[in-house]
Amino acid sequence: MGIDVTFIGLFIANTIACAVYSILAPYLPTEANARGINSFIVGLMLAGYPLTAFISSLLLGKYLGKFGKRRVLVFGCSCEMFSTLGYSLLPFLPIEYFLILGFTLRLFQGLGAGCIGTSTYSLIVANYPNEIQKYLGILNISSALGFMAGPVGASMLFAIGGFSLIYITFGLLNLLLIPMVYCLIDKDIYSLMGEHDITSLDLIKNSIIRDYFFVLIISSISMCFISPTYSLHLQSFNISDNLFGLIFALPTVSFIASIYFVINNSWGHKRLFLSGIIILIIANLTIGPWEYLYLPHSIYISLIGIFILGIGICFIYLSALPEAISKSHYEFSNYPKDYISDLVSGLANSFSFMAEMVAPPCSGYLRDHFGFENAQALLAGATFVCLLYLINSPRLVDSLKTKIESTEMAEITETLKS
Structure with a gap:
């Protein structure tokens, strides 16, 4: 090779x-x-x-x-x-x-x-x-x-x-x-393509594909939300400023550590990113930690929260993006796959930067008015609402049901063959 x-x-x-x-x-x-x-x-x-x-x-x-x-x-x-x-x-x-x-x-x-x-x-x-x-x-x-x-x-x-x-x-x-x-x-991996009458907006209008981009936005916002405020929160634990860089690296470490599991898992993409959203909710509640969890105000609990944040983002990102590409190819099969992939790539990249524009000022505003712990809890609550929407989405339920029924049908077929 x-x-x-x-x-x-x-x-x-x-x-x-x-x-x-x-x-x-x-x-x-x-x-x-x-x-x-x-x-x-x-x-x-x-x-x-x-x-x-x-x-x-x-x-x-x-x-x-x-x-x-x-x-x-x-x-x-x-x-x-x-x-x-x-x-x-x-x-x-x-x-x-x-x-x-x-x-x-x-x-x-x-x-x-x-x-x-x-x-x-x-x-x-x-x-x-x-x-x-x-x-x-x-x-x-x-x-x-x-x-x-x-x-x-x-x-x-x-x-x-x-x-x-x-x-x-x-x-x-x-x-x-x-x-x-x-x-x-x-040089030959790109080619000049003619104009097509489909745009990124057409992909977003498709309700099936839109759900996957919605999941990617949730992931990006959760990562960017802590960037302007978490270092200030760490000061409440009376730890050295020299450790801040190492602490901010924890989500990156956990993201890398989760990659092997995500690539080799047998859960399926949809179960994987739903699990990732649940992990994000837990992470945002414990990163404070939120006072109504009745957990001690401990740096160790906060470190657990920021560590599992990277795991949740990994679960979502590496499952939702391939699924969005696959569904886009299927829904717009009358267009060149390469062109559709370009549109999806542009949208995925733009959504991550949109989160970088929106999340930090929102985080700073909520921290100033409600405190860091409550700001993260509000994000956890919003993420929970998104989770309920995705679980009850007919498109998502049908996809999961189809996967289960296909598995059951395969088992029945094997039984009949035996």
Whole structure:
């Protein structure tokens, strides 16, 4: 069995993209505050990333086949390179140019992320149609490596040469990535396709497919909801700030640890993502923990909550996305599979960025007015309502019933043969 150079290229590209994403939030606010820029402006600057990533993912879903998957991936890496190198100039600029360039670079970085994410998903579906779940799981390991390696590498570079050295180094990594991706990704995996009269909106209008995207949104919101508030909550346990990074890595660790089980499970996709939603409810109630559970206010209970959060997200993501792709191919079988896969990839990527735009401000607002524990409990309650909807969905029930009846029919057939 030969080495799969295509997936190696995707793995490396995704790792570096996630590493670049993870190095901005720890250092840009400090650099901005040193110039008297308040946190609200910094927050707006950071919000430019998911905004352009959301828009570009939606558009690319329709036009990815026309532009070419490899070309879009290379273009995304180029955007990441220019934006990352551009950040190295910020310490040398006056405040007005600091703001203008900072906003502009963040928008370009989001554009690059949208291109990389959408083309990567689509390439996996196109190249590994029968092993989507497996390769998505392995790809998420690359995301985890990037999210962990980025801050560690940035810390060392900051200690050596300060803010600018971080972004020069990671920008040069992206520069090296561009020719490597171009050489590793086969040219013939994309083709120019004609215009089709179906759009991403048509997929969402389909009630069967919409349920699967609904599940993916639940997963993304649960992950993004804790990002602006959990570090503040950890201070109530009187633990060292140096441990915050390790604690925030726990969902990533549990996600990776769950991949093998998800890929090799015999539960079926629907049972798997329903189980994932139940796990998310438990995680959001214990991450506080919520006072009405009458559990002690203990860091250990909170750590259990954030650990199982990653398990729930893994269960949902690696089951709902392949199911959404499969159902989309079936429901729109009169269109090219590659084109439908591009639309699904764009939608899945855009929904994750939409959650990144919506969840953090909602989380911050609820924490300020109701407290962290109650905010997480409200999210758990909303997730429970979603679970009831999915359980009682005729489409979902029929799918589960059909699977059970098919199994029973197979058993009856075997009995008759005997």
